[in-house]
Amino acid sequence: MKKPESFWEKKLTPEKYKILRKKATEKPFSGELLKNKEEGTYVCGACGNEIFSSETKFNSGTGWPSFYDAKKGRTKLKKDFSLVIPRTEVICAKCESHLGHVFPDGPKEKTGKRYCINSKALDFKKKGKKMEDIIHKTKIINLIKEKATKTKNRKDKEKLKELEEAVKNNKKEKINKIIKELPEDIAKGVIEFLVNVPW
Numbered sequence: 014m015k016k017p018e019s020f021w022e023k024k025l026t027p028e029k030y031k032i033l034r035k036k037a038t039e040k041p042f043s044g045e046l047l048k049n050k051e052e053g054t055y056v057c058g059a060c061g062n063e064i065f066s067s068e069t070k071f072n073s074g075t076g077w078p079s080f081y082d083a084k085k086g087r088t089k090l091k092k093d094f095s096l097v098i099p100r101t102e103v104i105c106a107k108c109e110s111h112l113g114h115v116f117p118d119g120p121k122e123k124t125g126k127r128y129c130i131n132s133k134a135l136d137f138k139k140k141g142k143k144m145e146d147i148i149h150k151t152k153i154i155n156l157i158k159e160k161a162t163k164t165k166n167r168k169d170k171e172k173l174k175e176l177e178e179a180v181k182n183n184k185k186e187k188i189n190k191i192i193k194e195l196p197e198d199i200a201k202g203v204i205e206f207l208v209n210v211p212w
């Protein structure tokens with residue numbers, strides 16, 4: 014996927030362009046992803062190629078995001094003689110953008126490698142939506158419970174209890190039926206939430 018430099022210059026922010034396409038190095042401890050501990054995948058900041066799993070990230074103390082391994086076939090290595098000591102440059106295998114360097118002083122118990130990568134050369138994709146979906150569902154259930162506690166009407170309370178069960182068990186038809194039976198003021202907030210449920 015060879016793209017002309019003008020393409021990248023337009024697509025990327027000036028900072029990202031300098032690093033990814035002109036091999037600049039960001040200031041240590043300046044990158045947003047340095048302290049990121051969320052589960053997910055680090056992708057090439059230029060083309061989105063999945064490069065590192067969060068599982069291989071470690072704190073090297075250098076000020077740059079560090080990984081002890083890259084996903085198979087996603088990077089290419091190049092000798093870099095721009096400093097006195099030759100280094101090994103890490104580039105994206107797909108778009109050949111510069112990501113950082115790899116050094117042989119990583120965690121011994123793992124691969125022994127340290128991929129020293131510019132935070133701005135990467136973007137982060139949080140792990141699948143699943144966890145968010147679960148959180149969303151939990152929120153709805155809590156909302157229903159709260160409404161059940163607040164309502165004085167015994168019938169509505171029972172209906173809300175049924176609704177809670179129906180949400181827990183993904184019974185979409187039942188949910189729709191109960192919603193229709195509930196007084197509008199009670200149903201309202203719940204409906205707004207339910208629109209975004211991934212059934």
Ligand SMILES: [Zn+2]
Nearest residue numbers: 057060105108
């Ligand atoms: Zn790339």
